[in-house]
Amino acid sequence: MKRRARKRTMHALSMGGSAMSDDLSRVLREAQEAASGSADNILETLASRVGVRAGAHAAFGEPVDREGVTVIPVAKVRFGFGGGSGHGIEKGADSNEIGEGSGGGGGAMTSPLGFIEIKDGRAEFKRTHDPVSAVPVILAAGFTAWLVLRALKRIVRG
Structure with missing residues (x-):
C-alpha cells in the first residue's frame, strides 16, 4: 500500500495536476537551489585554497646563496580537484522527504625537475x-x- 501511494505521488508530480504536486515541486525547487548554492560554496572554497598554493612559489623554491652561486630549485606542480552535489527523493522514505548531498576533494603533486644556477651573471637550468x-x-x-x-x-x- 505504501508503494502504491508513492507511485501516485510521483505520477501527480509528473502530471503537475494536484496541490500535493505543487508542494512537492516547490520543495524540489528549494532543494535544487540549496544544493546548487552549496556546490558554488564548495567550488569557491576549493578555488581560493588552490589559488593560494598555485603561484610561482609552488614551482620555484627559495633561492640558496653559497660562495657566489645562487641555486633556485624548480619543480613540476600539478593540482586537481572536483566537486558535486545532488538531491532527490530518498528511497524507502515518504515521498515528501528530499535528500541532498554535496562534496569535493582535491590533491596536488610536486615532482622535482632541476634547478637554476646563477653564477657570474649567467643563469643556467640544470635538469635532475x-x-x-x-x-x-x-x-x-x-x-x-x-x-x-x-x-x-x-x-x-x-
Missing part, C-alpha cells in the same frame, strides 16, 4: 634525473626482450 622514472622503461624493455626471445624460440623449433 629521477632514477625511479626509468623503472617503467626498464620493465617494458625486459618484457619486450622476453617476447622476442619466446618468438625466436618458437621459430627455431619449427
Whole structure:
C-alpha cells in the first residue's frame, strides 16, 4: 500500500495536476537551489585554497646563496580537484522527504625537475634525473626482450 501511494505521488508530480504536486515541486525547487548554492560554496572554497598554493612559489623554491652561486630549485606542480552535489527523493522514505548531498576533494603533486644556477651573471637550468622514472622503461624493455626471445624460440623449433 505504501508503494502504491508513492507511485501516485510521483505520477501527480509528473502530471503537475494536484496541490500535493505543487508542494512537492516547490520543495524540489528549494532543494535544487540549496544544493546548487552549496556546490558554488564548495567550488569557491576549493578555488581560493588552490589559488593560494598555485603561484610561482609552488614551482620555484627559495633561492640558496653559497660562495657566489645562487641555486633556485624548480619543480613540476600539478593540482586537481572536483566537486558535486545532488538531491532527490530518498528511497524507502515518504515521498515528501528530499535528500541532498554535496562534496569535493582535491590533491596536488610536486615532482622535482632541476634547478637554476646563477653564477657570474649567467643563469643556467640544470635538469635532475629521477632514477625511479626509468623503472617503467626498464620493465617494458625486459618484457619486450622476453617476447622476442619466446618468438625466436618458437621459430627455431619449427
